[in-house]
Amino acid sequence: MTINPPDLCRRRGDYGIDGDFRVIPARWQAMIAAAIVAALIALTVRNIAAGAVVGAVVTGSLTLGLVLFQGSYLYTTRVGKFEVWSRLLTDLRLRGDEQVLDLGCGRGALLLMAAELLPRGRAVGIDLWLADQTGNSPEAARRNAEREGVAERVELETGDITQLPFADNTFDLIVSNLVLHNIPSPADRRAAIDEAVRVLRPGGRLAIADLMATNGYRARLHELGLTDVRRRNLGWRMWWGCPLFPTRLVTATKKI
Template sequence: MTSRAPEPRRRRGDYGVDGDFAVVPARWQAVIVAAIITALTASAVREAVSGAPVGTVATGLLALGSALFVGSYLYTTLAGKFQVWAGIFGDFGLRGDERALDLGCGRGAVLLMAAELLPRGRVVGIDLWHADQTGNSPEATRRNAEREGVADRVEVKTGDITRLPFADNTFDLVFSNLVIHNIPAAAGRMAAIDEAVRVLRPGGRLVIADLLATHRYRARLLELGLTEVRRRNLGWRMWWGGPFFPTRLVTATKPF
């Protein structure tokens, strides 16, 4: 019997908000965005009162667009990514005894969904715990594992995904969600791809969701000899603010 995808609406952990908070904390980002939308809305009202239709339409559209951008972003980080990854994992037909690795696991949103599907397996999450998620820390991930009831099959490590501390051919499944693009140099991103392939067992699956350079990931995987290499758009549930910021998925299989 194959494993069934977990129900994405029953998450018990606290997974925070995805984003870059290294320079400006999340709270201040929220205040700034709210102030911008409020100012644009007030400007649209003033233009309407003064009888300036062009200004009213322009500022009104800016206010509406900003609100839709924020709404799309929050939907993706708080709900959409769970729905999308439930479908991705559900397509794999996992046996339930696999060993899996999450590259850049953060607070465990995707890591722990995988763990639910592997009652006889093991899931390892590795991260450098940068401020690309609110409250990002190994302690937060372990607390979420406890809340989701999967702590007995989850291991959390601190490490660099361009130099993975694992032996060759260790994992049946290697996956990553919106992480590799954070590596600043192209050489570093390719090193992360190479490392993911190195630790993947023959016959194992590699799954990478990311915002940028996914066509290069696909090309590199083909160079490395992987098979069933595919790339696709994950759709509106993983738009980071709108259709101009989509997430794409790259999947591949390591040959025997």
């Protein structure tokens, strides 16, 4: 029996901002971006006052482009990804008793959306809790699980997705959002795909969204014998600043 899903876009938790903050903290990055925009605005005003039409057009266009880029990025990380994954999870027509694994769960954005669809199931998140998201930590994920009212059906693990600490054929569904590209080695990304397939039950489904290397994920899933392997662009709601940085989804099913 399928369940009538809740409104997954209505979130109560705090899921931070996605990005690479290992070298430059998020606050500094925001200050730098704001300073660049302010400088471009000032230069545009100066060009207008001086009658430098071409210069005003150039600096004005750069300002507008940067503002739109930042706006698109913030929309995706704060709104767009929830809208997209809400639709994706709903379309899976879960029964509600599945075992679901989120690879690189972070603060729980995707993990807890899945957990809301599992009144009789379990959602497991695994992460190394690196600085690829503001405030990323198991404590933040647990707080969000409490706020969303799904703490009793959520488990968190600290671990490497290239060496999953789970038995073969454990999960009915494996999901991941913008995680595998953080693994620098192609061999290790391939190992993460192999591990996901290992712990996926026969008949289980896989849905991995990422910024790059998704053609490689698709090819590896074909090699491993999965069926209905597909790859598609998730559209403007998951552009990271502009159409040049889209998110693509790879889905597949493990043979029974």
